Amino acid sequence: MAILHTVNKSPFERNALESCLRLAKAGSSVLLFEDGVIGAMRNTRFSEKVAQAMDDYSFYVLGPDIQARGLDNDKVIDGIQVVDYNGFVDLTTEHDTVQSWL
Amino acid sequence: MAILHTVNKSPFERNALESCLRLAKAGSSVLLFEDGVIGAMRNTRFSEKVAQAMDDYSFYVLGPDIQARGLDNDKVIDGIQVVDYNGFVDLTTEHDTVQSWL
Amino acid sequence: MENGEGVVKKFCYINRKAPYGTIYALESLEVVLIAAAFDQDISLVFADDGVYQLTKGQATEAIGMKNFSKTYSALGDYDIKKIYVEKESLEERGLSAEDLQALKYEDEDDDWAEKDSLFVVERDELAGIIDEQDVILSF
């Protein structure tokens, strides 16, 4: 009965990722996409917080949105899985409910 | 040559107030309106930060937006001046430039 | 009702934005009022700046916008009686339950006794409530 939580905003700009990590139950999954991919990158002010949250959640990030912003799949935090839109669809079917943190 | 900086977003939701206080030069003024009025209230997680910023900036808040959100002028941080739309207009004429932190 | 032959799902409406600055609060309420006509299991969640939607004494004359805050007190009539407010969100904003409208419903199974429909819940409990939902709509 796990939820897929999606976050489409940068953690620098909005509190969506923070709220998600506060209210998502341990064992859930989190998919970062659109400007949310910024939260998946290494060496940012938020990287450590996300890396710590990986104890509780499985993290995924949408590759196409990483590339659009000139960022590099190789610089994604270790352990976050990069997916494409097909992977996004699969994630929704593999979870029971999808919650979008708008 | 002072700037009036306006912030219309809640500090809980967005980084607009934080960016404003980071990049506005000491001696400038800051007007909080729309959801930005949340940043003017006492006893919030951000109150102390705003109170400290009052050393560097003059703060104003739009009363009509406080009342719309069921908040109380009496609970505005001491030293922040409550204005109405007329006061908003006056602030823009009393400063040389208006910068909206969108 | 035009739903799927007696399917009852747990529907959760999460409200995280202050009212008036954006329309999401109002249009969320419009969804909830329609949703009430379907026989589903409805919960409302107010967290982050969404807690400001429920404040008492909203007065919108001076901003020229329609005050829709009274509609929340009508939710009980629509049989919506599970309204959760995150305690920590209130506290971070210097608010308490006293700053919010008292939301009630009349319990038809208990001689129409008036009962609270608003529950201030702690973070962990709220996470558990959200985790049990079938369909979540976020505003």
Add this chain to the structure above:
Amino acid sequence: MENGEGVVKKFCYINRKAPYGTIYALESLEVVLIAAAFDQDISLVFADDGVYQLTKGQATEAIGMKNFSKTYSALGDYDIKKIYVEKESLEERGLSAEDLQALKYEDEDDDWAEKDSLFVVERDELAGIIDEQDVILSF
């Protein structure tokens, strides 16, 4: 030019949003390209997530959106040569000047020598630059 009889004001365009997630970056660029035709003193500022607008190697095929990042390198041809990037915004994002496009212009007063138009500046210096402006547009 249809401006006010030779008035020259300091115009500043502040960009704080990542590209593609919202249209502000693109529509800011559209304003700047038009603004270049007026004889005004133009500065561009990139701070917060706005620094991502200038990254090298943006590839948008897979999201189905138009890649407008090459337009930044044409700004020099429009005589826009004061482009400021906040150093601290880069650092907080694990980025450095090497991750950004090299923006240049040809200096007509110096035998068309190619010179840098992008300056990574510290917070305090940037605050000073913003404070000197006559007109600020924010995106």
Add this chain to the structure above:
Amino acid sequence: MKFGIVVNEGPYTHQSSDSALQFVKAALQKGHEIFRVFFYHDGVNNGTSLGVPPQDDRNLTLEWSGLAEKHGLDLVVCVAAAQRRGILDEDEMGRHGKSANNLAPGFRISGLGQLIESGIQSDRLVTFGD
């Protein structure tokens, strides 16, 4: 599997319509069913027939209309949200005494009940917004 899709923002301004479109294309390609795409809030603006994006850019309304035609998608624009924002079909135009209508082919206007129904009937409801 059966998907309900919700699009809460207008075209171009936010990425949500683009993301939803890419998601729907991928889901269809994988053989999933799209029960309905519901356009709410500014999302109703995806249904305008009057958009003229630059020639070198995508035309999101045309993409949605095309997908609807090809795959029989049900594209529903919320009537209350659409009225506020000036998206009308011929019926609505007549009812409100307006001089024009602007609902694009493949979209239809209906009530919020269609969103709830989408939540009930679909195996997954996926929302794209700001």
Add this chain to the structure above:
Amino acid sequence: MKFGIVVNEGPYTHQSSDSALQFVKAALQKGHEIFRVFFYHDGVNNGTSLGVPPQDDRNLTLEWSGLAEKHGLDLVVCVAAAQRRGILDEDEMGRHGKSANNLAPGFRISGLGQLIESGIQSDRLVTFGD
């Protein structure tokens, strides 16, 4: 004093159009001049003639049109932003072979140069947005 006003978001969804309207009313009452109101980004949606908000709510487009008529305000909708989002006057309708136009009375469509000019000519440029 002479004001230039910029409105970057559509009506209802964000408060910016309301705030701008209240600001403009107060400025006019104080005897200031409004050089121009420029609608950019989703702000162009304020210029739709097809909006039908609920009867007990304000009608922002009508308020802008009324203010324009009463005070001779210059309400300019950015042409590039408007084309993307489906706001067209009769000219634009013809040029793009569209079946309808939807620009409300008192608004006119023009280029981004009008925004820059507003910055040059006005004593203060005040922006309302998201």
